[in-house]
Structures are given as structure tokens and as C-alpha cells.
Amino acid sequence: MIDIEVEDDAWSVSAPDVQDLVLRAAEQAAPPGDVVILLTDDETVRDLNARFRGKDRPTNVLSFPAPDNARPHLGDIVLAYGVCAVEAREQGKPFADHLSHLVIHGVLHLMGHDHEADDEAEAMEAQERTLLAALGIPDPYLFRNDT
Secondary structure, three states: OEEEEEOOOHHHHHOOOHHHHHHHHHHHOOOOOEEEEEEEOHHHHHHHHHHHHOOOOOOOEEEEEOOHHHOOEEEEEEEEHHHHHHHHHHOOOOHHHHHHHHHHHHHHHHOOOOOOOHHHHHHHHHHHHHHHHHOOOOOOOOOOOOO
């Protein structure tokens, strides 16, 4: 089961079909358990980021894996509207594509994937590209200008 909660109406204004969009992306990642996805505002995410990560600023997505004894609950994902909207704009991406990417990214974190080391980041990004391509969404990392 994937439960989606929209706490900030800005999500629905930017993407009227936001719940379907998020559900489709989360299902594409095929989580092996239940996931709760909260679409909220920057201040809520800033507070969570400060309390749980010691970083007093908003971020695009936070993933909170559930302990093993909470199965089948896999964990919770929280997304900040303002950060996500600004990133999409700055990167020249459709808002819906960026949101789909961040949902998949969050689900992969709940499934134990990480990107702390270069090899982990490459593997996780490759999986994100594959899952997004299956949804018809282009490579989210093409905006990088590494040349």
C-alpha cells in the first residue's frame, strides 16, 4: 500500500493530478512494503531536517526507513514543495518529471540504496534512470554540465 498525504495545496496547484503522479512513480520503484508519502511545505521539511539530520534548512526529499519490526511498513517519504519547485525551474525540468524522480529516489532510499560513495551513487542513479525511462521521463541528471 502506498499512502499519499497532501498537506500543502501548492502541490495540487502545480500538478492537479499530483496523487496519481506520485502513486505511479512510487509503484514504478516497486517497494516491497507499505510507504507513506507526505507532500508538505518547506518549513515542515526544514523542521524535520533539523530534528533528524541536524541540518536547519529545507531539502527536497527526506526518507525515513522504518525499523525491521515495523514490516510491512517500509517507511515514510517527505517532500518540500518550494524546494522541489525551485529545483525544477532552475534545472529546466517539468515539475511533474522532477517530482517523479524525487519520489523514486526516496523509495530507493527506503529500500536500502544510498549515494554516499561514488560507486553507490552511480548504481542508484542508474536505477533511477531506468525506472524513470519506463515512465517516459528523460534522464534527470542531463542538466549537469560536466564539460
